[in-house]
Amino acid sequence: MLSHRPPPPDRLNPASKAGEPEIPEAGAARHGIARGSSWSSNWEVKEFCLSAGIDPEATRHVERLLTKRIRFRKGDVVFRIGGWFDALYAIRMGSCKTALLAPDGQSQVAGYHMSGEVIGLDGIGGGTHECQATALEDMEVCPLPFDQVENLARQSEAFQCNLYKLLSQESVRAHALMLVLGTMRAEQRLAIFLLDLSHRYRMRGYSPCEFLLRMSREEIGSYLGLKLETVSRLFSRFQRDGLIQVQARAVKLLDPVGVGRIAEGAA
Amino acid sequence: MLSHRPPPPDRLNPASKAGEPEIPEAGAARHGIARGSSWSSNWEVKEFCLSAGIDPEATRHVERLLTKRIRFRKGDVVFRIGGWFDALYAIRMGSCKTALLAPDGQSQVAGYHMSGEVIGLDGIGGGTHECQATALEDMEVCPLPFDQVENLARQSEAFQCNLYKLLSQESVRAHALMLVLGTMRAEQRLAIFLLDLSHRYRMRGYSPCEFLLRMSREEIGSYLGLKLETVSRLFSRFQRDGLIQVQARAVKLLDPVGVGRIAEGAA
């Protein structure tokens, strides 16, 4: 592994023989595209990624950065398209989606973000946000004023490095999604989506086999480049085939390996 | 416009009344998604983006960075997936594609880059490249050793800012492509592709209405999430409809406005 941090244990060996039920990872993640991160973050969740491996001096600065908290309720907008960019937001709790706006006004969900992740990086270049972040449940974030982030980056090499990683992480995520949108069939997309969620929940200490979807069928469809009916049908089919169990927003992965096969493109 | 540099004149007013034939811009670009850049770069081409607006002191450093040149022939690989990342590459001449590798081995074209653009940023986070860059014609690049880039970024605030912009530019591009892949119909995708090329050629001083495609039908298809036959059929149809003229790799935009309408999603 070429990452500068040890990869999380469960990623060392995809075919690990742990006692836990084995959850295959989303296709893209397993082949180096997303290099140990897929759509998911490979940062520790507890301590924010920005403070990884930096000296005590800088750590204090980072901590000072993380004091303020903002709470949002389900449906609240964290930042909107075209809105002025002046801070990144580290998610402490909850989750949100980010959506792009197409020329014709329709929007596409471009990201799903959970606790421990940092959002808002898309605003760095242009000074304004290119996507809109909307809370999918009640959430709490730490705003990281970007001028301070920039300063810190100039002072601490390790911090600077972390910031770069964060940025390129974005592009990794984007690439993985592109691959999904550009080359995969509907069932494959949904399977990968489910495995990605599963993996990310596990990383956060939640059950990887049983979780709540925070997005509606329509949002999932938008994320995966499908229509909501297609998503719904696929859920039903997966259930008929004994792969999963769905009840509205509640999902149980019954046969993660089977789902994994579909994610790989098995007919 | 919120960008910190004046936008190129031709972007000030999409419906400008200049004497030139009017080329509508690719849909995504016009609605703030790509905020003045769409898939294309909005940097000056002559002077590399990294040296924009920085002080003379730093300028000299940048210039020192840009001394070395590497030439590639059509088909050569600039860097490959998984290859060690130690430098960015500024394209001085020619063009290349970048491709991702899907789990099942099939690859997807994720980017098309021309002179004045910087490639290789995807490697920053993980230390290895996530995509493969392949020359589509003979090209010349300047390698920018990343440790030097990093140092410079810490010394010059303006340079640091440019680097950030470059990174986020990547994500802008990715977002635009996502939107194309996720929400648009085939004809719309191709129309946008053509307008994007047109715009980028114009920015570089070439004719926006007449140019050579450097990618094969298959590569274009891969880029747009379509099969080569579909691309070919669409070219034929556009030609039948008097929108363009195609002869193998040579394209002439006869009715840019019409193409623009299709890019917007007109039935």
Next chain:
DNA sequence: CGCTCATTTGACAAAGGTCAATCCCAGTGG
């Protein structure tokens, strides 16, 4: 408890994909 919105499901249509047969050149070698 009743409303509203999300979800499911079916029937049908359409957009693209697949397969296969040419075609068209560019480059090669005679």
Next chain:
DNA sequence: CCACTGGGATTGACCTTTGTCAAATGAGCG
């Protein structure tokens, strides 16, 4: 100089996947 060859490009016929429209059902919320 010319025929030959091989890969890209075009085109047609057909088929699969996914989208569209519509109706029915279910779930969450006030």
